[in-house]
Amino acid sequence: MGKLYEMLKEDYRIKEGLKTCINCGTCTAICPAAEFYRYDPRKIVDTVQRGNDSDIEELLKSDVIWYCGECMSCVTRCPRKNGPGLVIMALRNLSAKLGYFVHSEKGRQLYPLTKIMTGNILNYGYCVHPDTFKWEDHVESGPVWKWHTEHLEDNFARLGANFRGEGPGVLRKIPQESLDELKSIFDVTGGTERMNAVEKFSEEKAREMGMSIEEYFTYTFGHCSEGHLNEE
Amino acid sequence: MIYQGKQKIWSEYQKEIPDDKWFYVRSCIRQNFFPASERMFMEICRDILKKDFYETEHHTTCGGIAYHCDTIPQETAMTIVARQFALMTEAGYENYVASCITSFGNYTEILQTWEEFPELETRIREMLWKACRKEFDKPKYLAHASDLIYKYRNLIAEKAKFRLVNKETGEPLRVVEHIGCHYAKMFPSKGVGGAEYPYVLAGMIEAWGGNVIDYPERRHCCGYGFRQYHVKANRGYSISNTHKKFESMEPYRPDMIITNCPGCPYFLDRWQYVIAEMEGKTYGKDGFGIPVFTYEEVAGLVLGYNPWDLGLQLHQVAVEPLLDKIGISYNPQEKYKGLDSKDIMRPGLPQNLKCF
Numbered sequence: 001m002g003k004l005y006e007m008l009k010e011d012y013r014i015k016e017g018l019k020t021c022i023n024c025g026t027c028t029a030i031c032p033a034a035e036f037y038r039y040d041p042r043k044i045v046d047t048v049q050r051g052n053d054s055d056i057e058e059l060l061k062s063d064v065i066w067y068c069g070e071c072m073s074c075v076t077r078c079p080r081k082n083g084p085g086l087v088i089m090a091l092r093n094l095s096a097k098l099g100y101f102v103h104s105e106k107g108r109q110l111y112p113l114t115k116i117m118t119g120n121i122l123n124y125g126y127c128v129h130p131d132t133f134k135w136e137d138h139v140e141s142g143p144v145w146k147w148h149t150e151h152l153e154d155n156f157a158r159l160g161a162n163f164r165g166e167g168p169g170v171l172r173k174i175p176q177e178s179l180d181e182l183k184s185i186f187d188v189t190g191g192t193e194r195m196n197a198v199e200k201f202s203e204e205k206a207r208e209m210g211m212s213i214e215e216y217f218t219y220t221f222g223h224c225s226e227g228h229l230n231e232e
Numbered sequence: 233m234i235y236q237g238k239q240k241i242w243s244e245y246q247k248e249i250p251d252d253k254w255f256y257v258r259s260c261i262r263q264n265f266f267p268a269s270e271r272m273f274m275e276i277c278r279d280i281l282k283k284d285f286y287e288t289e290h291h292t293t294c295g296g297i298a299y300h301c302d303t304i305p306q307e308t309a310m311t312i313v314a315r316q317f318a319l320m321t322e323a324g325y326e327n328y329v330a331s332c333i334t335s336f337g338n339y340t341e342i343l344q345t346w347e348e349f350p351e352l353e354t355r356i357r358e359m360l361w362k363a364c365r366k367e368f369d370k371p372k373y374l375a376h377a378s379d380l381i382y383k384y385r386n387l388i389a390e391k392a393k394f395r396l397v398n399k400e401t402g403e404p405l406r407v408v409e410h411i412g413c414h415y416a417k418m419f420p421s422k423g424v425g426g427a428e429y430p431y432v433l434a435g436m437i438e439a440w441g442g443n444v445i446d447y448p449e450r451r452h453c454c455g456y457g458f459r460q461y462h463v464k465a466n467r468g469y470s471i472s473n474t475h476k477k478f479e480s481m482e483p484y485r486p487d488m489i490i491t492n493c494p495g496c497p498y499f500l501d502r503w504q505y506v507i508a509e510m511e512g513k514t515y516g517k518d519g520f521g522i523p524v525f526t527y528e529e530v531a532g533l534v535l536g537y538n539p540w541d542l543g544l545q546l547h548q549v550a551v552e553p554l555l556d557k558i559g560i561s562y563n564p565q566e567k568y569k570g571l572d573s574k575d576i577m578r579p580g581l582p583q584n585l586k587c588f
């Protein structure tokens with residue numbers, strides 16, 4: 001049992017999610033990601049429980065750990081009460097921490113995701129906010145949403161929201177002292193350290209790929225190579 | 233009474249839901265995409281049923297989406313939640329209700345993990361104190377907002393002006409219910425009816441006159457998948473899962489879909505639009521889609537609210553054929569108006585999906 005395995009075992013999601021996998025494959029049979037991607041949670045759990053460090057390192061640097069949608073359907077159906085989805089979360093956490101995520105295309109998507117999510121949380125107090133939800137990046141939201149984004153204040157007022165307003169209500173402006181507390185939580189709990197690590201590793205990778213960090217953001221957010229899908 | 237079959241399973245997954253005095257926290261996605269649903273929830277609970285539901289402007293995201301996009305460590309997510317519990321404690325409440333399914337799953341997972349690993353709870357308490365100088369009690373009861381509407385379903389039925397019934401034939405409407413994955417898939421005993429046969433939405437549908445449709449992919453994920461939607465390159469995953477569900481429910485000719493998750497009604501609505509535009513395929517009658525609703529939208533409709541006050545104009549799939557079928561009147565000219573009938577133009581129309 002190697003160092004990476006020991007680091008994984010410190011994660012509470014491994015303690016919760018990996019007991020005694022019997023490799024029955026129920027998780028793979030039920031998995032929405034396995035139908036779409038070349039993905040097999042059974043194999044991943046088996047690799048982790050074998051505890052071989054070079055195999056785990058290969059996993060941490062691979063695309064496969066990023067295929068899961070974390071719907072947790074596998075947890076319901078596992079006959080031994082394992083949580084393959086939780087094992088995946090622990091693997092992703094370690095991959096982010098060690099900078100291994102930049103070795104795979106799907107892993108590199110952690111950079112735009114981190115920028116979008118943590119930016120929204122620390123600036124607005126929400127994971128998703130109308131000020132940063134650009135219709136051009138979400139054309140699937142349809143012509144109705146294009147219209148909505150052009151008339152945000154009118155539509156929110158019509159529907160009784162408190163958009164950017166003081167006091168409670170839908171999409172209120174979250175008071176600055178509460179945003180300051182969120183920032184402090186990030187600083188104390190490792191959230192800020194994680195953001196900085198993802199940024200540092202991504203900047204290095206962007207340089208290696210000959211891109212500015214802005215180009216890297218756009219590329220990792222929108223590019224999909226062949227070879228990920230079952231039907232390719 | 234002897235319970236058999238699904239009734240027996242449901243009876244094993246009944247959840248204690250206090251009747252009153254709740255601390256309410258909002259959903260990031262629902263505030264963006266279904267703003268009137270949260271307003272409707274508070275209106276039903278506070279104004280119609282006269283219950284005590286408290287909200288503070290100081291609550292924030294629970295961090296659940298960021299956590300499931302793997303962008304923040306578990307300790308960060310837990311401490312954000314601990315701060316929310318501290319706000320509840322400061323306000324003098326013990327019952328905690330979340331508007332969001334991801335949040336509900338997040339809270340449930342955290343409370344269970346602390347139960348199993350008390351040393352982690354101690355560490356989070358220390359971190360919260362260090363970061364915010366706050367302390368907290370854990371909620372005595374944790375509920376999802378749909379649990380409350382389920383609990384009040386018969387009170388709502390007593391006040392209903394409409395039922396989920398075809399006004400021409402008198403037949404119950406054929407309703408698909410879709411439960412958000414994080415409602416009970418991780419902890420089946422925390423959801424009304426469990427994970428395999430959840431009753432939280434089925435109970436509402438039955439109480440309001442509709443018939444629940446069973447179909448093969450009833451429990452399949454809508455396809456949100458967190459990073460599988462938020463990253464543009466991955467959205468094929470999301471639409472493929474929605475497509476699978478619609479292909480599976482199509483032969484059962486649903487009149488409507490009810491959901492209890494923030495993302496699901498958005499994806500089930502919008503991917504129908506994309507499938508129609510890409511493939512020319514529509515799942516409703518005569519080129520329309522199957523309308524998808526939040527449970528508060530449906531509660532509002534049966535209570536007789538104006539559909540445009542419920543925000544149904546923000547759906548991409550047209551709701552009018554269903555309103556006509558039930559006999560709910562509406563003013564088409566008012567659909568896309570702002571406050572006090574202000575003219576704010578109207579959306580463009582899709583090429584294939586029939587809309588108004």
